[in-house]
Amino acid sequence: MKAIQAWLGHSTFNVTANVYSHLDYHSKVESAETIAKVLGGDITDTDQAKPNEGSEV
Numbered sequence: 525m526k527a528i529q530a531w532l533g534h535s536t537f538n539v540t541a542n543v544y545s546h547l548d549y550h551s552k553v554e555s556a557e558t559i560a561k562v563l564g565g566d567i568t569d570t571d572q573a574k575p576n577e578g579s580e581v
Contacts (some may be wrong), residue, residue: 529540 525534525540525544526537528544529537534540535544
């Protein structure tokens with residue numbers, strides 16, 4: 525994100541994060557799915573990736 529800030533010429537990190545941080549969510553979901561597959565799970569629905577309410581993670 526810091527490199528994007530410099531490349532786009534934003535004055536602060538917060539400006540860049542506020543504009544572009546939502547783009548990173550897809551990467552997190554994709555990474556979680558990959559890790560689950562490697563560990564033997566098969567998460568095909570992003571709702572399954574969310575912890576159950578009341579459970580400790």
